[in-house]
Amino acid sequence: MSQVTIPAPQVLLAEVTHRCPLQCPYCSNPTELIKKDTEISTTDWGRVFAEAADLGVLQVSISGGEPAARRDLTELIRAARDADLYVNLITSGIGLTQGRLDDLVEAGCDHIQLSLQDVDSDGAKLISNMDKSLERKLDFARWVRERSVPLTVNAVMHRLNLDRLPEIIELALELGARRLEVANVQYHGWAALNKQVLMPTQEQSSRTNQIVAEARESLNGRLLIDYVPVDHYAEYPKSCMNGWGRVALIVAPDGSVLPCHNATTLKHLSFPNVRDQSLTAIWYESSAFNAYRGDSWMPEICRSCDRKEIDFGGCRCQALAILGDASAADPVCSRAHPHSLVIATDESPQAGEVATSEQITYRPNS
Amino acid sequence: MTVDLIPASVTPRFDYGVRLKHDKVRERHVVLGPEILIELNQTGTAIMSEIDGQSTITDIISRLAARFEVNPNDITQDVIEFCTSMVMRQVLRT
Numbered sequence: 384m385s386q387v388t389i390p391a392p393q394v395l396l397a398e399v400t401h402r403c404p405l406q407c408p409y410c411s412n413p414t415e416l417i418k419k420d421t422e423i424s425t426t427d428w429g430r431v432f433a434e435a436a437d438l439g440v441l442q443v444s445i446s447g448g449e450p451a452a453r454r455d456l457t458e459l460i461r462a463a464r465d466a467d468l469y470v471n472l473i474t475s476g477i478g479l480t481q482g483r484l485d486d487l488v489e490a491g492c493d494h495i496q497l498s499l500q501d502v503d504s505d506g507a508k509l510i511s512n513m514d515k516s517l518e519r520k521l522d523f524a525r526w527v528r529e530r531s532v533p534l535t536v537n538a539v540m541h542r543l544n545l546d547r548l549p550e551i552i553e554l555a556l557e558l559g560a561r562r563l564e565v566a567n568v569q570y571h572g573w574a575a576l577n578k579q580v581l582m583p584t585q586e587q588s589s590r591t592n593q594i595v596a597e598a599r600e601s602l603n604g605r606l607l608i609d610y611v612p613v614d615h616y617a618e619y620p621k622s623c624m625n626g627w628g629r630v631a632l633i634v635a636p637d638g639s640v641l642p643c644h645n646a647t648t649l650k651h652l653s654f655p656n657v658r659d660q661s662l663t664a665i666w667y668e669s670s671a672f673n674a675y676r677g678d679s680w681m682p683e684i685c686r687s688c689d690r691k692e693i694d695f696g697g698c699r700c701q702a703l704a705i706l707g708d709a710s711a712a713d714p715v716c717s718r719a720h721p722h723s724l725v726i727a728t729d730e731s732p733q734a735g736e737v738a739t740s741e742q743i744t745y746r747p748n749s
Numbered sequence: 750m751t752v753d754l755i756p757a758s759v760t761p762r763f764d765y766g767v768r769l770k771h772d773k774v775r776e777r778h779v780v781l782g783p784e785i786l787i788e789l790n791q792t793g794t795a796i797m798s799e800i801d802g803q804s805t806i807t808d809i810i811s812r813l814a815a816r817f818e819v820n821p822n823d824i825t826q827d828v829i830e831f832c833t834s835m836v837m838r839q840v841l842r843t
Contacts, residue, residue, distance in 0.1 A: 391774055393786060439774035441781060467770075469781040494766045494783040533766035533783045561765075561839055562783060607839060609784065 387677035389667055391439030394631040395468070399428065399445060399459060401636050402452040404477045406512035406745035407500065409539060409574035409581060411644045412448060419749060423638040425455045427657065429462040431634055434662040436466040440632075444496075446473040448636070457486045464491030471496060473537075476523030477516060484523075488530050495527050496535040496564075502550045506543060509738065512745050521558070528559040535562040541581035543738055545591055552598050556606055565595055566611040570725075571645045571700055573746050580738045588613045615725040619690060620697025620713035627675035627699065632666060640665045642672055645700040649674075649709050675699055675710075684719050685712050701725075754833050757810065757825065759843040761832050762802035767840050769797050780840050787840065796831055800841065806832055 401416040423431075432443065443463050450456050451474060463470045472487065473496045479487075499520060501507040507517035527534045536555040540548065548565065555563040567588075568574045568581050583591075595610045602608070614621050624631055624643045633641040638657040641647065646654065652674055655665045666672055675696065678686045685696050697713025705714040705724055712719030755761075763769075767782035778794040780787040789797060795816075799809040810828050814821040835841040 437774075439772075441770070441772060441779060442786060469768075469770075471783070493781075496783075531765060533764075535783055564784075604837065 387673075387679075389676065390629060392435075392630060392632050392666060393439065393441050395432075395435045395440045395443045396631060396633040397428065397431070397443055397445045397459075397463075398633060398635050399447060399450050399456070400452050401448040402749045403447055403449040403475065403746075404452070404513060404748060405449070405475050405500075405516060406748060407510050407539070407573075408577040408743045408745055409510075409541065409568040410746040411569070411572065412746065413645060413647050414572050414576070414746075415647070416747065416749065417636040421637040422453075423636070423658065425458050425462070427638060428459050429465075431638075431657050431662065432463045432466040432468060434657075435632075436468055438663050438666060440468065442469040442471065444471040444473050449475050449478060451478040451483070457483075457490045460487055460492050461490040469493050474498070474523075475511075475516075476520045477513070479523060481526050484526055484530065488532055492532065494533045494535065496537050497524055497527070497560075499536050499538045499551065499554070501544045502547050502554050503544070506547070509543065509740060509743070512740065524558040524560070533562075534558065534560045535564060536560040537564040537566060539566050539568060540583075540591065541568045542583040542587065543581065545583050545587045548591060548594050549598075552594075552602070552606070552608075556602070560606065562607045562609065564609045564611070565591070566609075567591075567613045569611075569614060571698075571704070572648070573744070575704065576744045580742050582615070583613055585616055588616045614698075614701075614715055617715055618717045620694045620715045622694045623698040623701075623713075626695035628666070628672040629676070629695065632662070632672075640669075640672075642675075643698075643700065646671070648700050649703060651709070680710050682710065682712055682719075685716075688718065690718075752833060752837065754829050755806070755836060755843055757806040757829060760803065760805050761800055761809075761836070761841040761843055763800060764839050764842045769800075780835075782840060785838065785840060787838070792827070793831065796828055797835075 400422055401412045402419060445459060460470055470491060470493045472492050476497050500510040504517045508514055524534060538551045570578050595608060599608050627642045634657060635641060639654045641654055652671045654671050655669045678691055681696050685691055699709045701714055702711040703709040714720060714724040770779055770781055772779045778789045795813060799812055810821050810825055813824060832841060
């Protein structure tokens with residue numbers, strides 16, 4: 384095999400806690416949530432941020448769970464800025480008062496990304512399993528704009544809210560967001576458990592592509608739209624994490640370091656911890672981070688494919704979950720798998736299906 | 750998508766939450782902002798280093814021309830196109 388050149392990472396996702404006031408059934412946290420008593424300390428995070436900056440990381444996204452569930456969030460933001468990182472806060476907006484927001488801004492929070500479940504109050508409650516979650520988010524968005532902190536709205540899309548995408552785009556504009564992420568659910572972890580309820584129809588998926596294209600044209604210069612299409616209806620795999628161990632690393636609440644959110648489902652790998660090793664050693668030398676770099680792990684059909692530098696082989700967790708082999712070609716890939724493997728006919732969603740909370744497997748708050 | 754170039758008379762400044770940073774690990778300059786991470790080449794770095802919220806694009810062109818000993822007319826189009834692309838990406842505002 385050719386020698387793999389390992390680029391320095393640019394992005395750190397700091398999952399500071401898995402605790403969250405909301406219970407969204409597509410949460411990107413693993414189904415085995417990390418408990419509060421194993422979370423690493425303020426000092427540990429300070430060291431992680433400093434090591435990350437030395438390693439080449441330029442941006443940190445402080446995320447969760449809900450990061451505001453940590454009482455030391457202000458100190459964490461300050462530590463990240465002290466390390467000269469650009470600080471994104473990814474929040475549900477629930478649990479932050481105006482006073483606390485002032486502290487976060489003063490500590491150096493550069494940008495806030497607010498998640499939005501729906502533009503409809505009942506729809507938002509059905510997903511978040513919390514009363515008035517939408518109303519509280521709208522208040523929070525206003526507070527952010529009043530402080531001149533740039534706001535991105537992250538709208539997670541699925542069968543139950545995709546038909547309201549035009550209204551969600553309108554709401555993002557009203558809230559003063561300069562960016563909107565239209566992110567379709569990725570069907571791993573919790574979302575895989577709720578695939579029957581959340582998976583959009585093929586028709587919804589195509590219409591969304593069109594709505595996004597039209598909105599990008601008409602709102603050019605006012606609102607930038609980042610778009611994550613429905614992976615399962617794509618012809619080719621997504622470039623998962625921009626390639627395993629290429630651009631980003633995730634530090635989980637307990638200090639374990641992962642190449643992607645769901646990597647802990649890959650039970651054959653053991654993930655190093657910042658309590659035991661430096662981030663530099665973990666990034667360059669650990670067997671977990673080296674497992675799917677380069678192309679020597681790939682099946683022949685991927686290794687000889689001209690798209691291997693575009694999608695880097697796609698998603699390993701999905702290959703394991705659907706094909707039982709983490710080294711197999713991504714199940715989405717139409718070149719490797721001419722017949723769709725990701726949506727079996729017996730679970731094809733029907734248009735207009737409604738869901739009730741009884742059909743949903745919510746993630747717990749902690 | 751058609752793009753209208755911004756006029757040279759405007760005064761560009763960094764958009765909210767955007768800053769220029771020297772990336773010591775890779776020995777280059779980068780622009781950091783909300784979901785923004787742009788690696789700059791030497792030309793981009795030279796232009797972005799002149800953004801001070803006071804100078805018009807015309808001012809910036811004259812300073813760059815003097816610094817690199819070129820005719821301002823030879824770089825006008827490039828600087829305007831670069832600044833326009835940065836405005837489109839919400840790196841600069843006018």
